[in-house]
Amino acid sequence: MTIEYATRHRHASGIPPEPGKPYFLEKGEGDRAHLFGDLFTIYAGGEQTENTFNFFTCEGPRGDIIPAHVHPDTYEVFYVTAGAVRLFVEDTEGDQQEKLLTPGDFGFVPKNCPHAYRMERHHSQVVGVAAGPAGTFERFFENLGAPTEQRGLPHDPVVPPAERLDEVGHRYDVRFLPDHRWDTR
Numbered sequence: 001m002t003i004e005y006a007t008r009h010r011h012a013s014g015i016p017p018e019p020g021k022p023y024f025l026e027k028g029e030g031d032r033a034h035l036f037g038d039l040f041t042i043y044a045g046g047e048q049t050e051n052t053f054n055f056f057t058c059e060g061p062r063g064d065i066i067p068a069h070v071h072p073d074t075y076e077v078f079y080v081t082a083g084a085v086r087l088f089v090e091d092t093e094g095d096q097q098e099k100l101l102t103p104g105d106f107g108f109v110p111k112n113c114p115h116a117y118r119m120e121r122h123h124s125q126v127v128g129v130a131a132g133p134a135g136t137f138e139r140f141f142e143n144l145g146a147p148t149e150q151r152g153l154p155h156d157p158v159v160p161p162a163e164r165l166d167e168v169g170h171r172y173d174v175r176f177l178p179d180h181r182w183d184t185r
């Protein structure tokens, strides 16, 4: 997995550029990126944790299911703090499940398990941690989507060109599954 260090657009995030320093972030700070209709905010990433874990939020409007994908080497958590988010996941034996998560609910997606989600209410928010032997992958969001200094959702969805999905995904342990079908729907 590619490891990238602080860049120019992150100067306003409040995260100190040098690792090993304690810090606090106020609501709305953090490194932000827009991808599809969602706002991703990274509060701590591999740069701060020697690539052992990250901590981020994903906020979005009610919308479409995101593309199904799998992480060969990354474990993810989905802890919903606002709204309602339907998580779709398939285990390594091919059994599919979906669950509507509301505030306080939690979903765990191990490596190698195809998954996707759909925000089912406006102003939904998920707290995420994603890490594994390959490191952390939080810079995927700004590389596939667009870094932003805005604190809100994108005015228009940021839809990457199809060819970027595989290219950026491979750098961040994300494999998109264009032919995947959810039979639970």
Ligand SMILES: O=C(Oc1cc(O)cc(O)c1C(=O)O)c1ccc(O)c(O)c1
Pocket (backbone or CB within 6 Å): 035, 036, 057, 058, 066, 067, 069, 076, 077, 078, 079, 126, 127, 128, 129, 130, 174
């Ligand atoms: O968002 C999460 O993931 C993604 C969103 C996308 O639009 C494309 C993706 O490939 C991913 C991904 O996981 O790779 C996400 C959101 C919330 C959360 O708790 C996570 O662990 C991941």
